[in-house]
Amino acid sequence: MRVLVRVAAVLGKFLGGTALALAVFLAGTYFHVRGALPSYSGTLELAGLKAPVEIIRDKNAVPHITAGSIEDASFALGYVHAQDRFWQMELMRRVGQGRLAELVPAVLVGSALIDSDRTMRGLGVYRRASESVNALSPAMRTRLDSYAAGVNAWLADDDQQFGLELTLIKLMSGGRYRPEAWRPADSLVWAKLMALGLDGNWRAELLRLRLSQKIGEDGVKFLIEPDGDSKDATLSMVLAAVKDIDLDRIFRGTDNEVTRKRMASNEWVLSGAHAVSGRPLLANDPHLGFSFPGVWYLARLVGPGFDIRGATSPGSPAVVLGHNGTIGWGFTTTNLDSQDIFVERVDPTDPNRYITPDGARPFGVREETIKVAWGEPVTMRVRETRHGPVIDDFIRRSDGLTPQGHVLALQATALDGADTSAEGFARVGSAQNWEEFLAATRRIVSPMQNMVYADTSGNIGLISPARVPIRRKGDGSMPVPGWTSEYDWAGFVPFDELPRAYNPPAGRIVNANGRLVPDDYRHFISKDWAEPYRQRRAAQLLGEVQRHPVYGMIVMQADNLTLDAAEMLPWLLKGAPRNARAAQARDLLGRWNMFMLAGRPEPLIYDAWIAELQRGLLADELGEELYNSLPVPDVPLMVRILRDKPGWCDDGGTKRTESCEDAIALALDRALDWIARRQGNDMTKWQWGREHNAVHRHPLFDGVPLLRDIASVRYPADGGNQTLNRASPSFRGKRPFDAVHGASYRGIYDFSDLENSRFATPLGQSGNMLSPWARNFVDRWQKLAYIEIGGSRGETARSSIGTITMNPTGPR
Structure with missing residues (x-):
């Protein structure tokens, strides 16, 4: 889960200077020479185990952990996770804790990390994770304790090298940073963050409310295509209540990879x-x-x-x-x-209270203090209602004023303690x-x-x-x-x-x-x-x-057929071409088999065309900021507009009245202009893969010129937003068609012989960019070459890259 995109953006700017980039590069070489990579072999005496444990890393660096109990297996898993991915674990828990601003000076990177911390503190993610530990059975708490003990056994090594990422953070902290001990609540943070994102629709509710203010109730109903009984009978009441709330500010201020939802997965x-x-x-x-x-x-x-x-x-x-x-x-x-926003009415006689069906009730209030590297702590006051936290309080206000009439509160099952x-x-x-x-x-x-x-x-x-x-x-x-x-x-x-x-x-x-x-x-x-x-x-x-x-x-x-094109192409190709270039493009798409292949021009023309068409249909209606808040091109919505709302095809910024045929033709011209600027005028040489790279960005170093190529992974990719082999573009920024979302794992399990099951991930086991096991799966992933995780102990050991034996010592 790419919860750290904001960290990437701000640290990229900070690390972009040539001098610092060179220093970071030299530091990377230094740590490579010093042997910062963990050892996959040896015998260890560790407190916290019940019995000996063996960890054999197979030829792909996958650990095969053999233990006398699930608790000891969890201990060893915590240890190997820390060996290979601790900096990822550290940043993940700090996202949930709302403690990113402690790591990087705000004077260097601005307020983005503070804003992220404010949202996480306001939601109370780590607070709820800590409470949830107590709701678990004794057996599960023991397993979490064992896992934490395994992580901490790795952290306890006084000579431990924490890798380039955390070493850089330590340098920026003036040498004060050292990882804290892992706790069971830290393990529950991941589940909370996943739940907030995967079930998350509260920001979609905010977006719909913003859209209602712009295009009215009927317009929003059309955009979201409601089914069954309409829930919007109360919309007029809600719009009146929130007229003084800055919804745009709240939407922008709570925007991060945890709260920003992108949905996709396949199973059969x-x-x-x-x-x-x-x-x-x-x-x-x-x-x-x-x-x-x-x-x-x-x-x-x-x-x-x-x-x-x-x-x-x-x-x-x-x-x-x-x-x-x-x-x-x-x-x-x-x-x-599973997430609802409630518009709460503040008591007009007492701003410290809000109205409930049983009369006025005082807000629950808690104070949160966010430590800021090289800066003064930030204190925030978070109010709670019977439904949940007041999200207005997550946002910094330069005027220092808070609307008094109504506030927005969030109820979510993910925040259940x-x-x-x-x-x-x-x-x-x-x-x-x-x-x-x-x-x-x-x-x-x-x-x-x-x-x-x-x-x-x-x-x-x-x-x-x-x-x-x-x-x-x-x-x-x-x-x-x-x-x-x-x-x-x-x-x-x-x-x-x-x-x-x-x-x-x-x-x-x-x-x-x-x-x-x-x-x-x-x-x-x-x-x-x-x-x-x-x-x-x-x-x-x-x-x-x-x-x-x-x-x-x-x-x-690996299938790359995009079935949305079967619905969209008849509309795109309906009218007559208006110039020779458009005719050539239309001819290509007319003969296209709808497969999104990296070496072909048709996928690029198609995606660029529908992206420009959606912008032409909606940007003038909604305004630039609202339009950019919408998801990626929505083919069912565009078909509904072309079929049922032809008035939306008119460009409000011109004097003439455009038809839908005009809008489609203009969108194609804009798309072809954009591609020609990047790939030349010879349409037959255009390639989807030149614009559609699968981009696996390093959260800290993707913005550093000397480190980008060894820290991040990019490669031309087949697929698209609606293919089974999903590789969804962002449709934003300077490279709008780079794939940023798609398959993160592939598993195929054969129940006639589970040893014949197949497993795949896009990159590798290690999170250390200098490790030979950081990208060892990339070529296989592109060639659909899965691995097997099985075999006897002897078979695994014969081709292993190392074996660690853990023996218990001291009191448990």
Whole structure:
């Protein structure tokens, strides 16, 4: 999860100076010479273990951890996570703690880190994570303690080299920085941040409210295409209440990678009737923001009663995605609406109180102090209501004034202090059958994931577990009055009524963030389903073959057909070309097979054309700032405009009245002008991959010229925003088509022989940019060459790159 993009931006500016860049480069060489890379071999005596543990790193640097208990395996996993990814873990927990500004002087990088800290402190992310520790079972707390002890065993080495990133931070702190001990709450921060992002729609509510102020209630209804009973009957009341609240300031000030939502993932599971082997196949590729290092870390945990393999998240002791020799599982995001903004009415007689259905009630108030490197501490006052924190308080105001009439409060399941989700996800890895799998998922509060399942007995299934709010009125897609109980949450959907399927007659389950439940499902889940194109394409490919091999799953995960073009091209190609260049482009797209291939010009022309068309249709209606707040090009929306709202095709900035045919032609001209400036006039030589690089940015060094090429990873990429092989452009900035979001992991599990399962991540195991294991998967990822994580101890050891033996010493 690329939660540190703001750090990248501000530190990039700071580190961009030639002198400092050279110093950093020399420092990198120094640490390489000093042996900053961790040792993967040796014997260690460590307090905190019950029994000896062996860690064999296979030929791909994947640790195979053999321990006498899951607690000791968690200890060792904490140790290897710290060895390979500690600086990533440190920045992740500091994001959640709201303590980034302590690391880098604000006088050098401005206020961005302080703003991020204010949002995290205001939300109370780390406070809630600390509370959630106490909600876990004794067994899970012991496992978290063991994991933390493993991290701290690595930190305790007095001669420990923490890598270039944290060494630079130490230099900027005047030598005062040293990592603090890892705590169980630190491991829960990752889950909280994921839940806020994956279930997050509160900023979408803010955006819709801003849009309502600009284009009115009917315009917003058209943009978001509401279904069923409209929740907007109260919109006039809400708009009146928030007229004095600076929604633009709040939206801008809370914008970061935690709160900014991008949704995508693929999963499908087949019964044995649809597999060549006669046993189930399960495929999953979760999509997240690209970064260096990547989100996931591959590992295998082996011990009495467990053999769990797959993707772990540095900072957490669980295998989040994978199989355990008996069952396997995968996730896609449901896009649950579990976050609501309530407009609270401040008591007109006492600004320290707010109105509730039972009369005025005092705000809960807490003070937060943010330490700032080289600067004075920043103190913020956060108010709490019965619904949650007041988000107005997250934002710095230069005028020092706070609107008195109304404020906005956020209620979110992710901010529940009794959250047991971490235990639920961890218990999934120990389940041996469908009933145990369901029992584990009962513990999940947030985020809601569509969790597919298969087992060696031949069963397949799906469950989407979480606390799903039951609203007394409305669907939560827009802010609602908080001074009345009319829109309050009335509880949560009972677990047994959550969406599920077990051994469905079709023998196939597919989800790619698309609509999960039919219209007659009795509970509200979301209105923010992803566009149907990836889900439709996966179902299409699965239906074309009666029985699929493992390799067929690989081919599907690499599929580059963009089905949105089937809906959009008839509109784009409807009119007559207006010049020879347009005719050539239209001819190419008319013969295009709709595959987004890096070496072809058609994907570039198509994406540039629809991006320019959406801007032409909406930018003048919404204004530049609001337009830039919208997601990437929305094909269903553009089709609705062209079909139902032709008046939106007119450019309000010109005297003449443009038709939709004019808007389409002008968008093509602008797109072709832009491409020609970058790739020349010969259209046949244009290539999608020259503009569409998969960009895995280093959070700290991507802006440093001498370090960018060794710190970050870039390569031309197939795919696009709506392909199964998702590689979604940002559609922003100087390189708008660079891919910044896509598959972060690929797993394929063969239940006829789980040793034949396949695993892949885009980069490598190590987060140290000097390590040979930092990018060892890049070439394989591009060539669809997955790895296997299996084999006996002897087989793994024979080709290993090192073995660490841990022996217990001292009191536990």
